[in-house]
Amino acid sequence: MHLLLPLCVLWLLPLAWTLEEDSPLDCVPRRSFPYHRDNAHLFHEEGVFNYSTMLLREDLDLLLLGAREAVYALDLKDISKKLASVKWEVTQQQKNECKNKGKDLETECKNYIRILHQTEDNRMYVCGTNAFDPECDYMSYANGKLTLEKKGEDGKGKCPFDPFHRYASIMVENNLYTATSINFLGSEPVLMRSSPISIRTEFKSSWLNEPNFVSMTQMPEGYMSEEGDDDKVYLFFSETAVECDCYNKMVVSRVARVCKGDLGGQRTLQKKWTSFLKARMDCPVLESQLPYIIQDTYRFCDPQQDWRDCLFYAIFTPQSDKSDLSAVCAYRVSDISRVFAEGKYKTPVPVETSFVKWVMYSGDVPVPRPGACIDNAARKANITKTLDLPDRTLQFIKDRPLMDQAIQPIGNKPLLVRRGARFTRIIVNQVQAADGEKYRVMFIGTEEGTMLKAVNYDGEMFIIEEVHLFQTPEPIKILTFSNLTGQIYAGSDYGAAQIPLATCGRSLSCMDCVLARDPYCGWDKDVRKCVFLSNSPRGLIQSVKKGDASLCPEADPVKPMNRSIWPRGNLKLRCPSPSNLSKTSWERDGSPVMASTRLQLLQDGLLILNATDSDTGRYRCLSVELSKAGRYTATVADYQVSVAPAGSGDGSGILPKARMDGPSVAGLQAIVGLLVVSLLGLLAWNFYKGHLPLPWNCTKKKNEEQTQETREQGGLDAYQDAARSAPAEDKPLVSGANNGRSNNHTGREESDGPKVSLPSLQYIDDESEV
Template identity: 80%
Template sequence: MHPLLLSLSVLWLLPLALTLEEDSPLDCVPRKFILYHGVNAHLFHEDGVFNYSTMLLREDLDLLVLGAREAVYALDLNDISKKRASVKWRVTAKQKSECQNKGKDPELECKNYIRILHTMEDKRMFVCGTNAFDPECDYMSYSDGKLILEDKREDGKGKCPFDPAQRYASIMDDDNLYSATSMNFLGSEPVLMRSSPISIRTEFKSSWLNEPSFVSMAQMPESENNEDGDDDKVYLFFSEKAVECDCYNKLVVSRVARVCKGDLGGQRTLQKKWTSFLKARMDCPVLESQLPYIIQDTYLWCDPQQHWRNCLFYAIFTPQSDTSDLSAVCVFRVSDISRVFAEGKYKTPVPVETSFVKWVMYSGDIPVPRPGACINNEARKAGITQTLDLPDRTLQFVKDRPLMDQVIQPIGEKPLLVRRGATFTRIIVNQMQAADGEKYHVMFIGTEDGTLLKAVNYDGEMFIIEEIKLFQSQDPIKILKFSNVTRQLYAGSDSGAAQIPLASCERSSSCMDCVLARDPYCGWDKRLGKCVALSESQRELIQSVKEGNGSLCSNAGPIKPTNQSIWPGGNVKLSCPKPSNLAKTSWERDNRPLTPSERLQLLEDGLLILNASLSDAGRYRCLSVEHSKTDKYTTTVAEYQLTLGPAGSGKGGHIVFPQARRNGPSVTGLQVVVALLVISLLVLLAWNFYKGHLPLPWKCGKKNKQSQGSCEEEGVNSAAHYQGAQKPALAEDKFLVS
């Protein structure tokens, strides 16, 4: 590389390096990692059934309705390991054969994957499945402890995806199904559709939807206490190839689109098409990345005591290139999104000389009523009471220009969390009021490795409380749900479903451990002497979530040392498990810092002493040092009294050198056995020589005529004798030793 170019590249990368060093959010380590067997969870799985990726909470029936491959389950909401009912929905042999003839895998793709589960106003359930690449829907009810498919099948095209691997989104509102999926087998006709009462969908134009990957949908009650008389909205989050990009290879960007619930389509232009479909780009800037990050999941959080404008969308973003292993969480205000659609500029296509279309900001006159707007008080004053009354000029404008010019930025114009490691897949957020009276948003984030992160942002500081391995396999988390009734989380993957509480405070064994966990759900109860949930205690608990102030805990009493003995020249390991991933352990011997050496090796979980001598005897103490925002706190994890003498097994210490066997046979006994074996072998050899079964060595050495070539002949005779070995032999000719 040219020296000038090298210098410029170093100068260009320097700000990025400084940013990584200052913020250091990438290696945000979970304080604790909970293994699969240590999870306090209820699990559900049925042999031969996979893809537990669709969930419906029926809190009125105390049920979790779980959709899987060719099966729907009704599980106990309080303990999903208890199955109350189930129903199978399999494809027929004819459907499977037709699917296979279209080039699909008969064992994987030509199945019925349950993708849609919604509750209707009459308490029945609407369910749809891929049905061997021929989507179909039905109605389902639960009564007398049974799930019943009513066999009122209807076409699922535009409601449910054909391909089980294709992303989709849907919601049910007032028995109206809003769905975003593909209309055809090839997946080349993406659509955002309302199925009833009047079917309305998007145009099949690349300016509307350009090879999208749908993520999620949400409904916003924007008509409540609205001074303008606006309509409720349905928001759709997705990613697509950007039509406005001038690059040779189309760039993928994240989008949010919205439609009005009262939209009936146009009279002549946009008949049975959305007249209110508008979309805008969303951005989650991650460390000045050159390529935009792609949205993967969203969660709508609203405070029931506040206006809808204060609602928040938590969104997961991942890189679109394989060169990065970062994932991010960005938070968007609903009011910011709504403002862009209500007041923002439009983009318009402009043909250029190079025969391609360039999208630029539209600066001309905007028709009245505003294109893409819902019917409001201003439109009603002009005699426009429904979208069928809209003028063609307004409809043609929104048909040609559905894209907004402004990019929607997250709160603070930066991510709430950026982390290197397993890719984020799903997110859910719960609000908890801590002991300090403040309310905190706790994020539960699923990953590609099948783990669940529990994280909080304390005044700009990202803190991951724990990472939980929910399933034995490393299948990605495909769905997350939360029940306000049970205060439990529900997760689904290909291998099964899991149910866990919001907090497991009993994992903290001491006051220091409980406080340094900084978990809004947990606090230390001095009277009980254990870490408990705030919701289960009426007493004042010790908690410090913002700072992790461990000085609030009283000094723990001294730990009783464990006696450990070791032989001179032997090896021993003194165990010391770290209380958290943020702690660092150190060792003392006789109240002095221990200096590591070739014989004294510091391990991740203890101390290894090799070739012990008299000088190694003494009192060993393992200390844990953990930093928080206030100070660093040192606690004693383990203590040993090591003495030289008869080898023993102390609690926590492990002798790692071989020991002599005490209760086995003596050496004299072994010698006698060996001597008897040798004598027996000599007697058998002598017997075989006497009977002529084995030739004597000196007979081969005689040089008379009769014995010339006797060794060779004997070999031939032996071979002949072997070939005829199947004939019965006399008793005296049998070998005693083979």
């Protein structure tokens, strides 16, 4: 029995290590940057909200930004510069009709721009919710002006009625594909192509069951296809699973696709998709019991590779409030295409009287294959368009649009899992690093208005940084990237932001630059700066896979700063941590500093309390950071601390010496004087009203009255003596109050002045407050 326990521990240790390696659920950004106006170029116009639709017009150097009741043309290189704008507001009559339908006048009964696409004649096609009456129009940009043509096309089925419902759209060869609700109540979801022949999905729960549309994209699968295949349009969404054998509703993630040349059926599925197929998408997270829900996707294609090598990056969040994890999974387009082209179908089977169970279909599959595009094999059978498809094939796909096989991510696990704010949007950019390899960097927006920059290095999840883009924590609703400018553009309810792919200058040392493991940045030994890789003609120091900071030259020593403190005083030595992955430690005269009641190790420094002569010495703050290449130590701060002799007047502790003649002392003396005058006035009023006897009103008990008079006079004298001595007794408090004001009139730190020990005063963490 005694030998069994150690054996079990030895057996479980490799399993625990495997779980920890495969699922580091606490992946944190190496650097976190709070909001600052220098983080990004920002655009916001007073009174306008919901900047959630973007169109890049790199041919015009414009970013077209759709917001609530307005469209803006912004400078692509600096979006804080507005070049033109056009208002698209609803009329008062439309507002009243919207209000009469039970909608909120201030939020819902507005025109939210939702569709913004470029047409082949270089105009823009724009649609808005238009107070729950969707409308579309054409827009042009010429001579520095945006102009709406005011054609007023019906937007039903193109644009959502409800401005807060998810939707998806794409323009392919002047044909608009949209996924939204076609009715006012939002109860009839459709995937629709508006022109040249309107085609949509069936109103059946087996096709779309309470969907939440996410995104849409095109794949050129017909380009130089040996099979004569057609291009596809892919739709990503989530919906209530019809195939789930459970009492409660379960939401699953889906990918569906249709063929670009689909014209519908001749009799069955007239003006309906004959190629609509859908499959479940899985993104397995270790601790999840319910499937994670897809929120956004990004199609990444290397221009030098075939479409089969393209990837879909997708972000997922939990459908249960019990988890705070978000994940990124990547899928090969070839894997998705194979499931639709070769996979089994699911079919509904009636069970008992009212319950339908979905199982894998094992019967004969009609020819041509249901849901397939028209290819060379179909053309040989004289089927040149979907109108020629036999009813048997069409009826099969009408009843069985769901595939049996679920699509799994690359490696059957996420590329990134993070605990905290939920992911909302993602884009991916590829960069060639100094080692010659290409890396795909993920830029992820969150619900808190931050953007993560992350890479997966051979299975290792690594978040380079997190940047707060907006002052208010608004969710990021759109992300897009321009190859022309190398800039990322983000939109939220509050405004739009423009940020570069990398800000290498934030790293001030070679070690910090290398440990950042940013494939865009490297250390230039000649200029001694961390610079953008493509901007330097010289070879740069970089180690993205391992973070090998030993490649760096010897760093310049940190110059020590002199700090002095009065006996029994308090002093804080600051040491900000250079990264979230590093740990700081302190040394005094080469020996480690251990925490005690008088030496407190803080997150951003060291606090010395009730100083004595034994606290003098050389204090060094060291940062230790681990990477795959090793353990690296750097000196962050260096202080020479001395205890000033009493009365020397040159101490630099946190609490300076009390001043006897400052303006705050005079102010306190005036306040005390007013209190004394008020008290004397109160005594006089009591004498006048008779509440207190006057000293000259003699009675038979003269001796007692004289005694009482003596007591009262003595009390008054004592009070006046106390009032006269009050300023001297309160001078430490006056000095403490003066510290806060004197900080506005001095250019040096407050610790340069003398101090006194004041037990009644509490320590102030921020030196600027003292």
